[in-house]
Amino acid sequence: MKSINVKVLLKASPIWIFILFELVFFSVAGSYLSLSDKAFMDVDNMLLLLKQSAPIGIIAMGMAIIMINGNIDLSVGATFAIAAIVLLETMSSPMFEGLGDWVIPIAWGAALLVGTLLGAINGLIAWKTGVDAFIVTLGSMLGFRGLVFMFNGENPTSHLNWTLVDFAEAQFLGLHTATWFLLVVTAAIWYLMNRTVHGRNAYAIGNNREAAVNAGIRVGPHMMINFMLIGFLAALSAVVFYSESGSVNPNDGQLYELWIITAVVLGGTKLTGGSGSILSTLGGVIAIQLLRKGLGHIGADTSTVNLVIGSILILVLFLDRQINIKGREELKV
Amino acid sequence: MLRLSKDEAIRFLGKQGILAAFVIFMLVFALAEAKFISADNVLSVIRSSAIIGVMALGVTFVVVSGNLDLSIGSMMSFSTIVVLDLHDKIGPVLAILAMFSLTLLLGALIGFLVGYLRLNSLIVTLGMLSAIHGLTLTYSGGKNMDISDKSSWFSFFGQDSVMGIPVPILIFALLAALLGIILSKTPFGRKIYAVGGNGTAATFSGISRSKTVFFCYLISSFCVATAGLIQASRSLGSQNTVGQGLELEVLAAVILGGASLLGGAGTIAKTVVGVLMLGFIQNGLLLMGLQFYVQFVVTWVIIILAVWLDIAGKRGKLWSPLA
Numbered sequence: 001m002k003s004i005n006v007k008v009l010l011k012a013s014p015i016w017i018f019i020l021f022e023l024v025f026f027s028v029a030g031s032y033l034s035l036s037d038k039a040f041m042d043v044d045n046m047l048l049l050l051k052q053s054a055p056i057g058i059i060a061m062g063m064a065i066i067m068i069n070g071n072i073d074l075s076v077g078a079t080f081a082i083a084a085i086v087l088l089e090t091m092s093s094p095m096f097e098g099l100g101d102w103v104i105p106i107a108w109g110a111a112l113l114v115g116t117l118l119g120a121i122n123g124l125i126a127w128k129t130g131v132d133a134f135i136v137t138l139g140s141m142l143g144f145r146g147l148v149f150m151f152n153g154e155n156p157t158s159h160l161n162w163t164l165v166d167f168a169e170a171q172f173l174g175l176h177t178a179t180w181f182l183l184v185v186t187a188a189i190w191y192l193m194n195r196t197v198h199g200r201n202a203y204a205i206g207n208n209r210e211a212a213v214n215a216g217i218r219v220g221p222h223m224m225i226n227f228m229l230i231g232f233l234a235a236l237s238a239v240v241f242y243s244e245s246g247s248v249n250p251n252d253g254q255l256y257e258l259w260i261i262t263a264v265v266l267g268g269t270k271l272t273g274g275s276g277s278i279l280s281t282l283g284g285v286i287a288i289q290l291l292r293k294g295l296g297h298i299g300a301d302t303s304t305v306n307l308v309i310g311s312i313l314i315l316v317l318f319l320d321r322q323i324n325i326k327g328r329e330e331l332k333v
Numbered sequence: 334m335l336r337l338s339k340d341e342a343i344r345f346l347g348k349q350g351i352l353a354a355f356v357i358f359m360l361v362f363a364l365a366e367a368k369f370i371s372a373d374n375v376l377s378v379i380r381s382s383a384i385i386g387v388m389a390l391g392v393t394f395v396v397v398s399g400n401l402d403l404s405i406g407s408m409m410s411f412s413t414i415v416v417l418d419l420h421d422k423i424g425p426v427l428a429i430l431a432m433f434s435l436t437l438l439l440g441a442l443i444g445f446l447v448g449y450l451r452l453n454s455l456i457v458t459l460g461m462l463s464a465i466h467g468l469t470l471t472y473s474g475g476k477n478m479d480i481s482d483k484s485s486w487f488s489f490f491g492q493d494s495v496m497g498i499p500v501p502i503l504i505f506a507l508l509a510a511l512l513g514i515i516l517s518k519t520p521f522g523r524k525i526y527a528v529g530g531n532g533t534a535a536t537f538s539g540i541s542r543s544k545t546v547f548f549c550y551l552i553s554s555f556c557v558a559t560a561g562l563i564q565a566s567r568s569l570g571s572q573n574t575v576g577q578g579l580e581l582e583v584l585a586a587v588i589l590g591g592a593s594l595l596g597g598a599g600t601i602a603k604t605v606v607g608v609l610m611l612g613f614i615q616n617g618l619l620l621m622g623l624q625f626y627v628q629f630v631v632t633w634v635i636i637i638l639a640v641w642l643d644i645a646g647k648r649g650k651l652w653s654p655l656a
Binding site (some may be wrong): 271 | 446450451452453455456457459460461462463464465466467468469470471475578581584585588594595624625626627628629630632633634636637640641644645648652653654655
């Protein structure tokens with residue numbers, strides 16, 4: 001039974017083969033090059049890896065929908081930072097002092113609401129004005145970041161709540177809280193994209209927008225809902241991450257777009273929209289985190305990580321195009 | 334008596350909106366703050382916009398050809414670091430030559446990937462953003478670069494003035510004139526519009542799409558190298574991340590100037606207006622005593638308004654017909 005599942009996974013996307021390759025490579029290379037005498041494939045290390053991929057991974061699920069729908073969102077890093085600041089400011093606000101730990105749901109709710117609202121602003125502008133989502137979110141990437149600094153100033157905001165830290169560091173069935181959030185989000189988004197009308201319409205719109213309009217699909221509201229979803233997920237990611245760390249710098253989340261888009265593209269989602277899989281996106285997220293961690297394990301520094309990830313992104317695009325051209329030529333014959 | 338219907342008004346705004354907005358904006362700020370239009374202030378604003386401006390000229394070529402370039406910020410960090418490092422090792426002339434060659438090489442690589450291999454420019458340049466940043470860090474070993482001889486004539490490009498006009502402005506103006514002529518008056522320039530407007534049609538008319546896109550990226554990297562030279566010469570020392578995030582400001586300026594990200598539209602003159610407008614907005618808001626970060630929010634609003642008016646003018650309707 002189990003071997004069949006693995007085969008299906010491998011066939012589903014080459015990303016899992018890539019992950020396997022990474023695991024083998026870093027285990028072998030690590031035994032020669034690593035400074036630590038712990039094995040790379042250590043269970044604790046892998047669990048930690050999953051936990052660390054949660055912040056990027058949760059947002060990447062939203063980005064996958066946005067890109068399948070044929071758009072892109074460059075503002076998620078800034079949304080992430082705003083949500084984090086709302087979370088910590090609410091928890092340290094004197095207004096809720098008497099509530100004790102009941103402030104936690106209020107703070108979480110406020111952060112998630114703000115994230116969703118920011119997403120809605122992006123979606124509404126893209127829908128009503130017809131300005132391309134790339135430009136809308138490029139603008140709001142600047143604008144949201146400006147709001148972060150205006151609201152927060154240049155100093156970090158900190159607030160540690162020990163109940164939350166305990167919750168964030170807890171392990172349930174061996175997995176960390178953050179990992180559970182990532183898995184639940186992945187499952188929910190998978191269900192949304194594969195089992196609901198909304199998901200099927202998102203594929204249809206991304207594949208051929210005009211055809212979707214002619215088929216009577218309301219493109220605008222779909223786009224807006226998707227942007228609200230990614231805003232919500234960016235805020236959720238912030239909530240999960242900052243519940244544990246308790247301190248946010250106004251520059252946090254910068255370059256998240258880069259990591260997230262890289263993960264989603266590695267997972268095989270097309271920038272032109274219409275195709276992509278949620279499970280492979282999870283694969284892309286894990287592959288990137290493995291790469292970062294693995295390169296660190298064998299003693300490479302940040303500069304090498306940047307170099308390698310950039311090169312791999314371009315290489316994947318090249319290979320993907322080669323494969324697709326082949327497929328298209330076969331179709332013609 | 335001028336009578337404009339609503340549709341005509343929208344169309345006019347779409348065509349000349351950016352210029353109209355620029356004029357109104359300058360008038361309002363000039364009335365609010367007299368210092369705003371003093372010669373000193375104007376020169377200093379243009380001077381500090383020159384680095385963004387020079388890069389925006391190159392990006393205009395790339396955008397008109399229907400592509401994007403997100404790697405210019407990290408490419409500029411690269412050229413700044415390289416020229417500063419080599420200055421002390423092989424002298425200013427050779428350092429500048431070497432830096433231009435290396436930066437053009439990077440541009441050629443991107444041009445090859447996007448032009449000849451036809452890979453998506455957004456992803457390629459996103460990858461190059463990360464890769465070049467890694468390259469810069471590896472090259473410098475993560476350290477800041479400084480020129481030891483602060484009295485070197487190398488400082489000419491960033492700090493000196495010729496006939497009262499700062500050299501960065503002269504470089505910006507000369508390059509704008511030259512590239513403006515290339516883009517609007519030469520067969521090569523027309524090819525770029527053709528490729529960006531409809532790549533397939535251009536190919537069928539015998540225009541080499543690959544070659545055209547390749548040269549656009551080459552021009553863009555030349556502009557980046559020039560911007561890096563100005564930056565290095567102005568500060569004579571630099572961090573590894575000096576260009577980080579500049580790609581967004583540059584893109585904002587180019588979009589503000591009315592270049593369409595779909596390709597085939599945009600001019601050098603309008604890009605220059607976009608650059609100056611961003612510069613004066615930042616300056617104006619600061620002079621009015623507003624917080625530094627307000628400019629980000631204002632830029633956001635202005636970009637979206639500018640693009641919105643542009644496409645509203647083209648479709649003749651204010652709101653998108655999208656259901």
